[in-house]
Amino acid sequence: xxxxxxxxxxxxxxxxxxxxxxxxxxxxxxxxxxxxxxxxxxxxxxxxxxxxxxxxxxxxxxxxxxxxxxxxxxxxxxxxxxxxxxxxxxxxxxxxxxxxxxxxxxxxxxxxxxxxxxxxxxxxxxxxxxxxxxxxxxxxxxxxxxxxxxxxxxxxxxxxxxxxxxxxxxxxxxxxxxxxxxxxxxxxxxxxxxxxxxxxxxxxxxxxxxxxxxxxxxxxxxxxxxxxxxxxxxxxxxxxxxxxxxxxxxxxxxxxxxxxxxxxxxxxxxxxxxxxxxxxxxxxxxxxxxxxxxxxxxxxxxxxxxxxxxxxxxxxxxxxxxxxxxxxxxxxxxxxxxxxxxxxxxxxxxxxxxxxxxxxxxxxxxxxxxxxxxxxxxx
Numbered sequence: 001x002x003x004x005x006x007x008x009x010x011x012x013x014x015x016x017x018x019x020x021x022x023x024x025x026x027x028x029x030x031x032x033x034x035x036x037x038x039x040x041x042x043x044x045x046x047x048x049x050x051x052x053x054x055x056x057x058x059x060x061x062x063x064x065x066x067x068x069x070x071x072x073x074x075x076x077x078x079x080x081x082x083x084x085x086x087x088x089x090x091x092x093x094x095x096x097x098x099x100x101x102x103x104x105x106x107x108x109x110x111x112x113x114x115x116x117x118x119x120x121x122x123x124x125x126x127x128x129x130x131x132x133x134x135x136x137x138x139x140x141x142x143x144x145x146x147x148x149x150x151x152x153x154x155x156x157x158x159x160x161x162x163x164x165x166x167x168x169x170x171x172x173x174x175x176x177x178x179x180x181x182x183x184x185x186x187x188x189x190x191x192x193x194x195x196x197x198x199x200x201x202x203x204x205x206x207x208x209x210x211x212x213x214x215x216x217x218x219x220x221x222x223x224x225x226x227x228x229x230x231x232x233x234x235x236x237x238x239x240x241x242x243x244x245x246x247x248x249x250x251x252x253x254x255x256x257x258x259x260x261x262x263x264x265x266x267x268x269x270x271x272x273x274x275x276x277x278x279x280x281x282x283x284x285x286x287x288x289x290x291x292x293x294x295x296x297x298x299x300x301x302x303x304x305x306x307x308x309x310x311x312x313x314x315x316x317x318x319x320x321x322x323x324x325x326x327x328x329x330x331x332x333x334x335x336x337x338x339x340x341x342x343x344x345x346x347x348x349x350x351x352x353x354x355x356x357x358x359x360x361x362x363x364x365x366x367x368x369x370x371x372x373x374x375x376x377x378x379x
Contacts, residue, residue, distance in 0.1 A: 010231025
């Protein structure tokens with residue numbers, strides 16, 4: 001009972017510090033949401049209203065239907081109808097057009113004869129990622145145009161005649177059928193925001209006490225190592241966990257990311273993850289002496305592991321064995337998989353029981369390590 005009273009005393013002291021210094025509350029509650037909003041809007045690579053230029057040398061009904069298919073898709077916005085190739089190239093070079101469609105003479109005649117009709121699609125690849133996406137959309141529009149013509153030809157064919165094509169391949173995109181980047185990026189940003197701000201908040205607090213000498217008060221009172229670490233961990237984990245709910249609200253209400261799975265599962269996993277990352281922050285604060293060093297170490301961990309080895313921008317399985325081992329040093333990869341599975345796939349407790357157990361192991365480990373390390377730093 002005496003031990004619990006000492007833990008509560010440390011917790012009350014940290015809560016008073018948080019309430020007095022509103023910047024820490026701002027860091028724990030609002031900065032993660034601000035980061036989510038800025039990066040969520042800034043990192044999207046969705047193609048909408050991409051400037052489109054057209055050079056139609058056929059001037060037929062079919063060529064106009066082909067151009068209309070691009071304009072009506074929502075991905076492209078027709079801004080220029082050029083009358084020569086030189087004029088179209090000038091538009092591309094000036095950046096006024098990002099994608100161009102060139103339709104040669106005889107386009108409609110080839111279609112009516114059942115022959116391959118050629119057209120050319122030019123994509124400005126100075127923005128490589130969007131160029132790849134634009135090319136994919138253009139290919140999908142061409143495929144849909146061909147499918148509609150094939151269906152119309154079947155409808156006009158005399159009864160009893162076999163179709164010219166007897167194989168119809170239909171592709172489907174699961175879990176993110178609209179291919180919207182925000183549905184992939186924003187859930188990952190929830191994970192990355194907690195990865196960065198959870199350890200940073202408590203690390204700066206403890207190292208500030210070291211710089212001011214206030215840590216000596218702890219070292220001169222009968223306070224066990226675990227009592228100090230737990231008393232420090234709980235208030236900062238609670239603040240970060242409250243920030244998680246704001247991140248969740250922003251993801252669903254502001255970005256309209258579908259949340260198909262169990263909110264309870266997601267929240268339970270987030271709580272374990274926050275405890276683990278707050279424990280990591282305490283470990284860093286035990287090992288370093290200054291706030292600058294704490295900021296550099298925490299930032300390096302986030303940038304080196306959290307961003308590039310956690311499966312946020314590319315699946316962890318695509319890395320080599322060494323990269324996967326680096327990614328497993330933090331619980332971020334497991335939590336990333338769970339968050340996206342709950343958001344987009346609607347998976348529940350049965351699918352992620354093992355993941356929750358792994359997160360729990362990380363949490364226990366990252367709480368034990370600062371407890372063991374705190375004794376080495378005592379004077």
